[in-house]
Amino acid sequence: MSLPEDVITEILSRTPATSLLRFKCVCKSWHKIITDPTFILKHHQTITRLPESEVVMISRRSNATNRRVFSLLRSPADASDVVDLDLPTFLNDMFGHVRLVGPCNGVVCLYGYYDNIELWNPTIRCFKNIPASELPRPPHSKIRGGDLGLGFDPKTQDIKVLQILFCVLMDSQIVYQVEIYSSRMNSWKKLETYMPANIMCYNLWSMVYKNQNFCWWAQDKNNVEVILSFDMVDEVFEMTELPFDVEPLGGQHRTTRAIVPLKESLVLIVYRQRDDDKVFDMWTLNEAGGGVEAWSKLRSIGPIPGVEKVLGFWNKDEFILESGTGEMVVYNRITREMKNLGIYGKRSKLEVVVMTESLFSMD
Incomplete structure (x- = not known):
């Protein structure tokens, strides 16, 4: 039958x-x-x-070879279930200082430096090299760096990449050029848009939010901290104020932040870097583009001894951290149990992307 x-x-x-x-x-x-x-x-x-649909992609720099290693871990309960992922030789050569951006629909972005971008779906072992933008850059300027955003436009079924270039003019003035790439069209276009805030940091301070938005930790023109987001459908920037009760940045405790995904939510995590036993205060964002009322306070996690920084969440209850020895560890916020995974890299070089595997081909 x-x-x-x-x-x-x-x-x-x-x-x-x-x-x-x-x-x-x-x-x-x-x-x-x-x-x-x-x-x-x-x-x-x-x-x-x-439930239990998430896997973790791990990016770390090997202590032995100093090369970037990518691995996939499917279960926090079985640390032996880690598989190293092979990159083509030319990608290892291109991305000596690779950043891992994403994920979006099971696709991640490898970002070496400006105009050096690759889309990667590790599930179907598919790579797509993004052609370098041929758009004219500001005259008499030098590009000093850039940042990247990744997202999905459900109206056009299109994975898009946003490239923000930091350009320095001859008079030392900094200007931004914002360019967006369409995977469906395989082409770039320039956005005549105003950057309402300055992006602060990389890696744990940027993420995909609800697939069609990309968010960064930033400062507005008055040096007030905000979450800067870009909508891949309407192709516009928005700013969200931080909660009013967030501990000030820096200070004697070197208070810092991270924004990480938790399922389809964005979570702001604030903690003191100098504390031996760290407490992680958390807020979840209800909707990007709102004021301080857009946040809801979550229960704090900790104190947790012997950890250096937060890396992300796994299946809601598993909190992924880097230990003081550069090891990836998982802390269950319900049972308060810590699991050492035996996955090491150079200190402060661990990155993770929590993702759901997909069949997206990026074409």
């Missing part, structure tokens, strides 16, 4: 992406379903809502 196609589609939409890669060979009708863009989006939206 054969099942109706809509029933088969529903069953397949709840199947892990790694299994679907094998199932494409079952028959032509299954191959047609699994490779259909509408199904790929439905599958990702469905699988994301299922």
